[in-house]
Structures are given as C-alpha cells and as structure tokens.
Amino acid sequence: MSTSNNSNPLPQKGAGGSVFVYCEIEGTQVQEVSQELLTKGRKLANTLGVQLEAVAAGSGITGKVESQILPYGVDKLHIFDAEGLAPYTSKPHTAVLVNLFKQEQPQICLMGADVVGRDLGPRVSSALHSGLTADCTALEIGPHEDKKNGKTYENLLYQIRPAFGGNIVATIVNPENRPQMATVRSGVMKAEVLDPNYPGQVIIEDVAKFVPEAEYVTKVLDRHVEAAKNNLKGASIIVAGGYGMGSKEGFDQLYELAKVLHAEVGASRAAVDAGFADHDLQIGQTGVTVRPKVYIACGISGAIQHVAGMKESGIIISINSDENAPINTIADYVINGTVEEVVPKLIKYYKQNSK
Amino acid sequence: MSLKIVVLAKQVPDTRNVGPDAMTPEGTVNRSALPAIFNPEDLNALEQALRLKDQFPGTTVTVLTMGPGRAAEVIREAMYRGADGGYLLTDRAFAGADTLATSYALATAIKHVCPDVDLIIGGRQAIDGDTAQVGPQVAEKLGLNQITYVEEIQTLSNSPLKGVNSGKEASPLRGGLEGSSLSITVKRHIDGGVETVESPLPCVLTVNGSAAPCRPRNVKRVMKYKRCLAPMELPQGTGFGDLPYAAEYEKKPYLKLGQLSCADVNADLQQCGLAGSPTKVKNVENIVFKAKESKVLTGSDDDVNGLIKELLASHTIG
Numbered sequence: 001m002s003t004s005n006n007s008n009p010l011p012q013k014g015a016g017g018s019v020f021v022y023c024e025i026e027g028t029q030v031q032e033v034s035q036e037l038l039t040k041g042r043k044l045a046n047t048l049g050v051q052l053e054a055v056a057a058g059s060g061i062t063g064k065v066e067s068q069i070l071p072y073g074v075d076k077l078h079i080f081d082a083e084g085l086a087p088y089t090s091k092p093h094t095a096v097l098v099n100l101f102k103q104e105q106p107q108i109c110l111m112g113a114d115v116v117g118r119d120l121g122p123r124v125s126s127a128l129h130s131g132l133t134a135d136c137t138a139l140e141i142g143p144h145e146d147k148k149n150g151k152t153y154e155n156l157l158y159q160i161r162p163a164f165g166g167n168i169v170a171t172i173v174n175p176e177n178r179p180q181m182a183t184v185r186s187g188v189m190k191a192e193v194l195d196p197n198y199p200g201q202v203i204i205e206d207v208a209k210f211v212p213e214a215e216y217v218t219k220v221l222d223r224h225v226e227a228a229k230n231n232l233k234g235a236s237i238i239v240a241g242g243y244g245m246g247s248k249e250g251f252d253q254l255y256e257l258a259k260v261l262h263a264e265v266g267a268s269r270a271a272v273d274a275g276f277a278d279h280d281l282q283i284g285q286t287g288v289t290v291r292p293k294v295y296i297a298c299g300i301s302g303a304i305q306h307v308a309g310m311k312e313s314g315i316i317i318s319i320n321s322d323e324n325a326p327i328n329t330i331a332d333y334v335i336n337g338t339v340e341e342v343v344p345k346l347i348k349y350y351k352q353n354s355k
Numbered sequence: 356m357s358l359k360i361v362v363l364a365k366q367v368p369d370t371r372n373v374g375p376d377a378m379t380p381e382g383t384v385n386r387s388a389l390p391a392i393f394n395p396e397d398l399n400a401l402e403q404a405l406r407l408k409d410q411f412p413g414t415t416v417t418v419l420t421m422g423p424g425r426a427a428e429v430i431r432e433a434m435y436r437g438a439d440g441g442y443l444l445t446d447r448a449f450a451g452a453d454t455l456a457t458s459y460a461l462a463t464a465i466k467h468v469c470p471d472v473d474l475i476i477g478g479r480q481a482i483d484g485d486t487a488q489v490g491p492q493v494a495e496k497l498g499l500n501q502i503t504y505v506e507e508i509q510t511l512s513n514s515p516l517k518g519v520n521s522g523k524e525a526s527p528l529r530g531g532l533e534g535s536s537l538s539i540t541v542k543r544h545i546d547g548g549v550e551t552v553e554s555p556l557p558c559v560l561t562v563n564g565s566a567a568p569c570r571p572r573n574v575k576r577v578m579k580y581k582r583c584l585a586p587m588e589l590p591q592g593t594g595f596g597d598l599p600y601a602a603e604y605e606k607k608p609y610l611k612l613g614q615l616s617c618a619d620v621n622a623d624l625q626q627c628g629l630a631g632s633p634t635k636v637k638n639v640e641n642i643v644f645k646a647k648e649s650k651v652l653t654g655s656d657d658d659v660n661g662l663i664k665e666l667l668a669s670h671t672i673g
Binding site (some may be wrong): 087089090091094114115116118119120121122123125126127129130131132133134135144146158159163168169170171172173174175176177217218219220221222223224225226227237261279285286293294314315316317318319328329330331332333334335336337338341342345346349350352353354 | 453454455484485488490496500503544546551554565632635637638640647651652653654656658659660662663664666667671672673
C-alpha cells in the first residue's frame with residue numbers, strides 16, 4: 001500500500017502548518033524513537049490533512065539518513081549537515097529548529113523524550129513561546145472548548161500524560177501558541193514503515209543561514225556511548241521488581257528467575273529510587289515502555305506511570321502480598337503471596353517442569 | 356577567583372505519599388493536602404554549588420525559589436547546609452504557571468537580584484512534574500548556554516576556550532564581562548553513556564539525582580539561621596517587630612529572607628501565571644484500570660506448580 005503525495009494535497013497557506021518531527025541521529029543512525037514518532041506524526045498529519053516533515057541535523061549525514069526517514073511517510077525532509085552539529089549540543093540545534101520553524105510555521109512538533117529531546121525541546125519552546133508537554137503517553141487530535149473565553153478550537157493536539165505521582169492522567173492542549181510541542185519516550189509509539197519508496201522531497205539546508213557562528217559554544221571534550229546493556233524493549237519475557245522486593249539483595253534474586261526463564265530484568269521507579277536497581281532498568285512513563293509476551297511483576301504496586309510502560313504486555317502475572325495492589329486489576333494471574341516465598345518456587349517448578 | 360551562583364530550588368509535594376484528596380475537582384494540585392519537601396534533585400544541585408564555594412572562597416550561593424510563603428522553608432534548609440541566603444519569589448500573579456511562565460518569572464528575578472551571575476544550577480527536574488523543562492527555559496530566557504543531566508562539575512578554568520568562544524554574543528547578563536574567559540568543564544549523562552563538555556560562563560546547569568548527595572545540615576548553621584523568615588510567613592498584618600524575638604531581627608538583618616513580588620522584579624503580567632502559560636490543562640482523569648478477569652492464586656506449591664505447567668503447556672514460556 002502506498003500513499004502518494006497526491007492523496008495528501010499541500011494545505012492552503014494558513015490552513016495549518018505541517019507536522020514536524022525532529023529526528024535524533026547518533027553518527028549516521030536515526031534513533032528508533034524518531035522513527036516511532038514519524039509513524040505517529042504520519043497519522044496525525046493524515047487526520048489533519050497536512051504534510052509530515054522531518055528535520056535531521058548532524059555531520060556527514062547526507063545520503064545516509066534519507067532511507068531511514070522517508071519510508072515512514074515523510075513528505076519533506078530538511079537536512080542540516082555541518083561539522084559543528086555532531087555530536088549534539090544545545091544551542092546550534094536550537095537555532096536550527098527555531099529559525100526553521102519561524103520560516104515554516106509548523107502546527108505540531110514532536111521529539112523524543114530522551115536526553116537530547118528533553119534538552120532541546122524546552123529551549124525551542126521558550127524561544128518560540130510555544131507550549132511543550134513532556135513524556136506524553138498518547139497523542140490525539142480533537143476539539144477544545146475554552147469556557148472562560150467562550151472560544152472553541154478545532155483540531156488541537158491532545159497531549160496526554162500521567163501526572164502528579166501517577167494518580168491522574170492529564171490532557172494538555174496549547175490553544176493559541178504554535179507549534180504545539182510534545183516529547184514522547186522511546187517505545188511508547190510503534191515504528192511502522194509506510195512505503196519503502198515513499199516519494200518524499202529532500203531539502204539540503206544552508207546551515208550557516210540558520211545557525212550563527214556564535215551558537216557553537218559548547219565544546220564536547222570526550223564522549224563515550226555504549227550500546228544498551230539490556231534488551232528490555234525487545235525481550236519476550238520480563239521479570240520486574242518493585243519496592244516490595246525490600247532490598248537490593250531481595251531484588252537480586254530476580255536475576256536468577258530471569259536467567260532460568262531467559263527473561264530480562266526490569267524495575268519500577270520506586271525500586272530504582274530505593275537503589276535496588278539501575279536507572280536504565282526502569283519501566284514506565286519516565287523509563288522504558290515494553291510490550292513483552294509475559295510480564296512478571298514482583299512486589300510492584302502499579303502506579304499509573306509504571307502501568308503506562310507495560311500495560312500492553314501479553315500476559316501479566318502479579319506477585320504481591322497486597323491483594324488490593326492496583327496492578328492486580330490488569331493482571332491475568334494474581335499470586336497473593338510474598339516475593340520471598342513465590343519467586344524461589346517459580347524457579348523450582350520451572351526447572352522441574354521444563355525438562 | 357570567586358563566583359556568584361544562583362541555585363534554583365523548588366518545594367514540591369511529596370508525590371510518593373499521595374492521598375485521595377491530592378487533586379482539586381478543577382484538576383490542579385491541592386498542595387495543602389500533601390507533605391512538602393525540598394525537591395530531591397535540587398539538593399544535588401545545591402551540593403555542586405557548595406563544592407564550588409568550598410573550592411573558591413568568596414563564592415556566594417543564593418537560593419531562588421518560587422512559591423507560597425511556606426516555600427521559604429527550602430531557603431532555610433539550603434542555608435542550614437551552606438547557602439548564603441535566598442529569595443522567595445511569591446505573588447498571586449504567578450499562580451497557575453506552566454513551565455514557560457515559571458521560567459519567565461525565575462529568569463526575570465535572576466536579572467533583578469543577580470545580574471552578574473556566573474552560574475545557575477538547578478535539579479534536572481522536580482518530582483511533581485517530571486518535565487525537566489525549567490532549567491533549559493531559564494537558560495534560553497537569559498540567553499545563556501545550558502548543560503543538562505550534569506553528574507559532576509570537574510574543573511573551572513580561566514583559560515580561554517579555543518575556537519568556540521570567538522564572536523561570542525554578549526549575554527543580557529554580565530554587561531561588561533562578555534570578554535570573560537571563565538569556562539566550566541562538567542561530566543554529564545547522555546543516553547547510553549557519558550560526555551565531558553566545556554562551556555563558557557555564565558551558563559545554566561541542571562543536575563541529576565545520581566550526582567553526589569547533598570551534605571547534611573550543619574548544627575551551627577541551623578542555630579544561626581533557624582529564625583530566618585520571609586515577610587510572607589508572618590501572620591497577616593504583622594511585621595518583624597511584632598515577633599517575640601523582634602530585637603534579634605533588628606540586630607541580625609540576615610534573618611529576614613529576601614522576598615520578591617511580580618512588581619519587585621518588573622515582570623510582565625501577561626507572561627506570568629496562567630496568562631503567560633501556553634499549555635492549558637484540558638481535563639484530568641482519575642485512572643481506573645480496565646479490570647481484566649484475573650486468575651487469583653496463592654503462593655502455595657500446588658498453585659505455583661500449576662501455573663508453571665499451564666504456561667508451559669500453552670508455550671507462553673519455555
């Protein structure tokens with residue numbers, strides 16, 4: 001199935017600008033989160049009847065990133081290729097987006113809610129005086145009525161995110177200011193190629209016109225990036241521990257269970273905050289979003305932020321001594337018991353039965 | 356070499372102890388229903404500032420916080436741990452601010468109270484919003500560079516930056532000092548790794564929770580500063596002269612904490628509070644999980660064994 005440009009005619013000027021996605025690039029590799037956002041951006045652009053445009057800024061990327069971006073249904077790709085644009089630093093990339101957006105007037109801008117996006121997004125939003133919502137877990141298009149001013153708005157971006165300790169989910173809108181900006185964590189949206197030969201236009205921009213020399217102020221002296229130590233995103237079975245694991249030693253017994261089940265170990269924020277596990281194991285709104293076949297939640301109560309990051313798991317097993325733990329309501333299997341008691345039994349009976 | 360450092364700190368509701376009355380029906384935070392604490396990562400930020408103060412005598416560490424009267428508690432707490440003083444930015448006009456309007460107010464206050472600031476340090480994010488937006492937005496509003504996700508300040512040097520400093524634009528701050536060649540080197544966390552970067556001063560840093568924890572209170576400082584008060588904290592219609600220890604406030608002016616209103620810092624009302632916030636809360640829902648039909652088991656051997664057998668039989672595991 002291919003969607004050509006003709007089925008998405010260019011909007012009339014003033015009818016609403018394009019949907020823009022800032023693509024994050026490590027070397028010449030477009031990050032997964034950006035491809036996930038391009039997929040979502042394509043859907044939003046279709047709903048709005050506007051174009052999807054992408055921004056790629058880096059060094060030596062021309063000829064290398066196009067094939068990683070256009071197939072997601074990108075109508076226009078703006079490439080900024082200059083030595084000072086990689087590795088990422090705040091001010092030059094801000095200048096790229098701010099000056100491009102002043103020219104192109106997008107209505108929506110999406111970026112990843114990782115270190116780069118959370119450094120760049122707020123700076124761009126401040127410069128453009130536009131609203132930004134961090135760590136959204138869903139994005140939709142809909143109307144909004146401002147009862148105080150008696151004004152109604154059509155086709156606003158609903159920026160949906162859990163807030164405030166996870167007790168609520170808030171829908172945020174930016175009625176008056178453009179672009180409407182949102183950051184989304186890796187794994188929240190799904191990347192899907194629309195058409196490997198999608199006929200998008202590539203524009204090689206003149207970087208000097210967008211980024212004054214004075215913006216190159218941060219000097220990167222040393223940089224060390226490793227491939228992710230865990231494979232939570234791709235794991236088919238995840239054993240995750242929460243505050244209920246009681247201690248670092250208690251938490252560590254999950255590694256044994258994970259080893260037996262060929263699973264990856266994850267953690268709730270409470271467990272990370274308590275020092276039971278490293279931050280890169282955190283599952284949830286401000287961590288990784290996962291969709292394993294089996295999710296075993298051990299001593300996890302199930303704050304919304306955590307559930308936001310694992311609710312699409314195939315089968316959820318909750319082990320909790322609290323029968324009323326919120327996570328139990330979305331679990332397929334609830335084991336009422338302590339983790340100290342149940343985890344060793346899972347190991348024992350798995351070994352016994354799997355032979 | 357001595358520095359002027361502003362630490363941005365926020366008093367936050369302790370979101371780890373949220374009760375059912377935590378939210379008002381309008382969807383805003385019912386702050387009075389929650390214990391208020393010093394935002395954890397702002398303490399990490401304070402420690403980085405105090406380390407520079409240890410290293411460079413004469414350095415001043417000023418805390419800036421925005422909030423109601425009781426938020427002055429974070430200024431006292433910071434002073435107990437080593438800060439020199441602070442300002443409470445407080446005004447009804449600031450109420451309902453999103454991150455952008457908050458950043459505008461903070462940036463405006465910094466320009467007013469510390470125009471020659473060298474370094475602004477805050478926590479990466481506050482636990483009540485988790486947005487991590489205020490640091491970079493304050494930096495942008497002041498035209499300063501930013502380094503986020505800081506793990507550790509490594510060196511502060513006088514040596515001019517090679518190549519990167521040429522043609523540096525004058526910041527609205529430090530009017531006469533744009534030729535200054537002070538630069539800072541920090542280690543920061545990036546996705547999947549670490550980075551060491553150097554930036555000219557002045558600049559804004561935001562510090563991670565994994566950075567060095569803040570030093571504890573110093574008993575002597577607690578004794579010295581425990582009666583520090585912001586005017587906002589006094590009972591309505593009373594002044595420092597009406598307090599039981601009125602004479603002390605006369606003798607020791609440092610006991611009166613700085614307090615700034617919207618007018619004090621010449622802030623534009625249209626950019627403050629709700630009016631200055633591009634983002635609006637459309638609605639707020641209490642989350643009710645779509646309950647699944649769950650199979651409830653006990654931790655008994657039979658139940659666990661049965662579950663494993665069932666999952667193996669359906670090839671869910673194994």
